[in-house]
Amino acid sequence: MTRRDYAGVVLAAPFSTPYTRYSTETAHHWIARALAGCLDAAGLRKDAVDGLSVASFTLFPDTPVGLTQHLGFSPRWLDSIPMGGASGVVAVRRAARAVQAGDADIVACVAGDTNQIDSFRKLLSSFSRFAMDAAYPYGYGGPNAMFALLTDRYMTEYGATRAEFGHLCVAQRANALRNPNAVMKTPLSLEDYLGARPIADPIALFDCVMPCAGAEAFLVMSEDAAARLGLRGARIAGTIERHNAFPDDPVQLRGGWAVDVDALWAQAGCGPEDMDLVQTYDDYPVISVLQFEDLGFCPKGEGAAWLAARDLTVSGDLPHNTSGGQLSAGQAGAAGGFLGLVEAIRQVTGTAGPTQVAGAARALVSGFGMINYDRGLCSGAAVIEGVA
Amino acid sequence: MTDPLKPPPKKDPQKVQAVPLLPPSMRSRAAMGLTAAAAEARFMLQHCARCGAVQYPPRDACRECLSVDLDWRDTDPRGVLIAETTVRTSPNLYFRGQAPWRTGTVRLEAGVSVVVHVHGDCVKGQAVRLINRLDRAGQGVLMALPEEATPDMADDPELRELTADPKHRRVLIADARADHTPALVQALRAAGATTIFLGEAEAWRPWPGRAALAALEGVHILPLDVTDTASVTELAGEIGGKVDILINNARFLRPGGVLSRTDTAWAREEMEVNALGLMRLAQAFGPGMRARGADGVNSAVAWVNILSAHALVPDPAYGAFDASQAAALSLSQSLRAEMRPGGVRVMNVFTGPTEDAWHQDVPPPKVTPGALARALVAGLREGCEEVWCGDVARDLAERWRKGPKVLEREMGGDT
Numbered sequence: 001m002t003r004r005d006y007a008g009v010v011l012a013a014p015f016s017t018p019y020t021r022y023s024t025e026t027a028h029h030w031i032a033r034a035l036a037g038c039l040d041a042a043g044l045r046k047d048a049v050d051g052l053s054v055a056s057f058t059l060f061p062d063t064p065v066g067l068t069q070h071l072g073f074s075p076r077w078l079d080s081i082p083m084g085g086a087s088g089v090v091a092v093r094r095a096a097r098a099v100q101a102g103d104a105d106i107v108a109c110v111a112g113d114t115n116q117i118d119s120f121r122k123l124l125s126s127f128s129r130f131a132m133d134a135a136y137p138y139g140y141g142g143p144n145a146m147f148a149l150l151t152d153r154y155m156t157e158y159g160a161t162r163a164e165f166g167h168l169c170v171a172q173r174a175n176a177l178r179n180p181n182a183v184m185k186t187p188l189s190l191e192d193y194l195g196a197r198p199i200a201d202p203i204a205l206f207d208c209v210m211p212c213a214g215a216e217a218f219l220v221m222s223e224d225a226a227a228r229l230g231l232r233g234a235r236i237a238g239t240i241e242r243h244n245a246f247p248d249d250p251v252q253l254r255g256g257w258a259v260d261v262d263a264l265w266a267q268a269g270c271g272p273e274d275m276d277l278v279q280t281y282d283d284y285p286v287i288s289v290l291q292f293e294d295l296g297f298c299p300k301g302e303g304a305a306w307l308a309a310r311d312l313t314v315s316g317d318l319p320h321n322t323s324g325g326q327l328s329a330g331q332a333g334a335a336g337g338f339l340g341l342v343e344a345i346r347q348v349t350g351t352a353g354p355t356q357v358a359g360a361a362r363a364l365v366s367g368f369g370m371i372n373y374d375r376g377l378c379s380g381a382a383v384i385e386g387v388a
Numbered sequence: 389m390t391d392p393l394k395p396p397p398k399k400d401p402q403k404v405q406a407v408p409l410l411p412p413s414m415r416s417r418a419a420m421g422l423t424a425a426a427a428e429a430r431f432m433l434q435h436c437a438r439c440g441a442v443q444y445p446p447r448d449a450c451r452e453c454l455s456v457d458l459d460w461r462d463t464d465p466r467g468v469l470i471a472e473t474t475v476r477t478s479p480n481l482y483f484r485g486q487a488p489w490r491t492g493t494v495r496l497e498a499g500v501s502v503v504v505h506v507h508g509d510c511v512k513g514q515a516v517r518l519i520n521r522l523d524r525a526g527q528g529v530l531m532a533l534p535e536e537a538t539p540d541m542a543d544d545p546e547l548r549e550l551t552a553d554p555k556h557r558r559v560l561i562a563d564a565r566a567d568h569t570p571a572l573v574q575a576l577r578a579a580g581a582t583t584i585f586l587g588e589a590e591a592w593r594p595w596p597g598r599a600a601l602a603a604l605e606g607v608h609i610l611p612l613d614v615t616d617t618a619s620v621t622e623l624a625g626e627i628g629g630k631v632d633i634l635i636n637n638a639r640f641l642r643p644g645g646v647l648s649r650t651d652t653a654w655a656r657e658e659m660e661v662n663a664l665g666l667m668r669l670a671q672a673f674g675p676g677m678r679a680r681g682a683d684g685v686n687s688a689v690a691w692v693n694i695l696s697a698h699a700l701v702p703d704p705a706y707g708a709f710d711a712s713q714a715a716a717l718s719l720s721q722s723l724r725a726e727m728r729p730g731g732v733r734v735m736n737v738f739t740g741p742t743e744d745a746w747h748q749d750v751p752p753p754k755v756t757p758g759a760l761a762r763a764l765v766a767g768l769r770e771g772c773e774e775v776w777c778g779d780v781a782r783d784l785a786e787r788w789r790k791g792p793k794v795l796e797r798e799m800g801g802d803t
Contacts, residue, residue: 121479133419134445136412137529138503139489140480141473148473149493149503156471156512200473247451250495251471373445374493374503 010233023213034215051104055087084369088341089380112215113333130373160304171312176324183330214332238268256379257294279340408681413525426528524731552690555580568757587612614665624672645707678730740780
């Protein structure tokens with residue numbers, strides 16, 4: 001069966017809060033700020049929102065249900081997306097269908113988390129059963145250790161080098177310096193990257209994201225509603241989603257994108273070469289490389305070298321993670337799964353300001369999430385394009 | 389190549405004692421199957437009873453066929469180390485203190501990928517074999533070892549954390565007079581124990597072999613009567629801070645069940661020595677050992693009880709003695725939980741009938757002193773909680789696991 005398209009639906013009013021390294025506030029606080037910013041941008045009152053989609057790790061003991069009362073929303077459609085780095089793409093897929101079906105007129109999609117002193121350690125300790133049983137007792141390196149194993153295997157298998165990964169990180173830092181909300185404010189050179197403190201070999205300091213506090217939000221509505229509100233919207237050309245792909249691979253060297261890549265480009269009616277910019281989920285550089293490979297930009301195993309030969313900055317030939325990505329803007333918990341998407345909406349609607357890619361019309365956004373044990377289980381991708 | 393462990397430097401009394409820290413100990417109930425197997429140093433994984441698929445991490449249902457019938461079975465431990473990392477920083481205090489810590493991914497021939505501790509002599513891309521051991525928190529963890537033994541491999545710092553190896557450690561054996569004590573002393577010295585304290589009750593009573601033991605370098609015979617609280621406390625005051633491994637081998641045994649005796653005098657004595665003796669020793673030495681669980685190369689590491697396997701189910705011919713063994717077993721399980729915060733292992737060595745005067749009329753196979761000593765030292769080197777010594781003990785344990793009620797009736801004989 002062919003997949004139905006997303007005709008008539010747009011993404012609009014992207015909003016990002018500034019990020020802070022640590023916060024004494026709660027997830028509720030950060031989510032409220034992002035929703036308020038998003039509604040302000042759209043010129044909407046709170047009660048115009050009749051659908052709510054929430055991704056957060058630190059609402060406990062609340063769920064998105066409790067959040068409706070806390071923030072005073074009465075939605076007729078409510079979604080909770082516990083998919084970490086894939087939550088943005090997945091939120092779009094579901095919200096768009098709700099709007100198409102008439103189950104909601106205006107869905108506010110929000111992701112946000114706080115980062116109190118010690119909350120990252122607490123989050124780790126209760127992240128998943130397999131991690132608790134079979135990962136943490138082995139050095140307790142958290143995601144750093146798991147991605148170190150994956151990076152080690154990738155480098156051994158394909159001969160990728162630290163310098164190639166560094167090229168990606170250095171470019172993202174250059175992009176972050178244009179983004180006033182980014183946590184990282186100082187330039188990064190390849191020498192800095194290569195000489196950084198080792199964390200879990202071969203992962204060093206600048207391969208790791210900085211956990212921080214913040215939130216990201218956008219609205220999903222009909223194209224007509226956006227026009228009435230005078231909002232510039234982004235259409236959804238195609239999307240994919242996959243969970244626990246290739247479970248028998250000894251180590252994760254590919255993600256679910258590789259299963260669905262053809263379906264994505266077929267639905268989008270275009271190809272990798274047509275993208276004006278790419279937003280990958282960059283919790284570690286190797287993961288961005290997997291996304292470029294699995295989404296058809298380059299052959300498997302050649303991604304690191306292929307990317308190293310490109311200019312990945314805002315003004316380059318392949319603008320990538322234009323707001324700095326998580327590696328340089330920071331990872332605000334589940335908001336990390338929204339960061340690239342919200343930036344991509346800004347880009348294709350021409351509202352990205354200091355990070356704007358000239359003439360950006362089409363973007364690929366890719367998500368990856370949930371290291372349940374030894375690999376990320378959720379993957380997703382979306383192609384979006386500005387409404388001409 | 390593993391660097392041989394150096395003898396510990398003399399302790400600096402001005403330094404603050406290192407607080408024992410534990411690796412993460414939370415586990416799902418399913419994952420505790422690994423812990424139960426590690427207590428006996430067995431490498432076991434879940435196998436689906438329906439389709440045979442091997443599972444890891446431990447699950448509640450088969451990843452292939454959704455059957456909820458998953459059995460823990462001994463599994464082929466061979467695999468290849470396909471990825472590795474060295475964790476240099478961790479939010480967990482235990483691993484922060486232990487860093488750098490080598491971990492890796494092993495692809496097992498059984499068809500699953502496993503994240504494991506990695507021995508320093510393992511080489512990426514090469515064959516390894518996995519072992520399942522208890523960590524300092526008393527939970528089962530998997531470690532990759534090189535396929536073939538390497539020199540000084542037991543000295544690897546990660547492996548040493550999973551064992552109670554006597555090398556460079558000081559041992560107290562509660563009863564110098566026991567038939568097996570000379571064999572134990574010999575085995576422990578061969579394993580690198582530096583000092584062996586031997587407890588001697590009623591020193592006025594001569595016993596053969598005393599002179600030979602006393603003449604050994606590093607062996608000290610000291611007064612200790614486990615039925616006398618003052619005696620136990622006094623010895624703990626003297627050497628308590630220097631006992632890294634305590635072997636509670638004091639035992640009082642007389643044949644007879646309930647009706648074959650006419651009073652409770654011997655039973656009282658059996659309880660005094662075998663159960664309450666354990667408790668007195670524990671109350672005097674336990675807190676100090678628990679506090680010294682992270683005291684470097686010669687940290688306090690293990691408490692050993694030598695028990696009859698009939699602690700599980702009595703042989704009515706020795707029923708009253710076996711009751712004291714059941715009591716001691718129960719106390720040891722409490723003690724194990726209470727010692728755990730210090731990372732100190734409580735190991736029970738279960739024996740069948742021993743080759744001694746009190747088992748003259750019991751048919752073989754019987755446990756010789758040498759066999760007991762070998763099993764005990766091997767158990768320490770594997771960091772076990774349970775060691776089954778001798779064919780009778782292993783047989784009893786297996787039958788007990790299959791059906792304690794059936795075993796009880798079998799023990800009752802044919803009459």
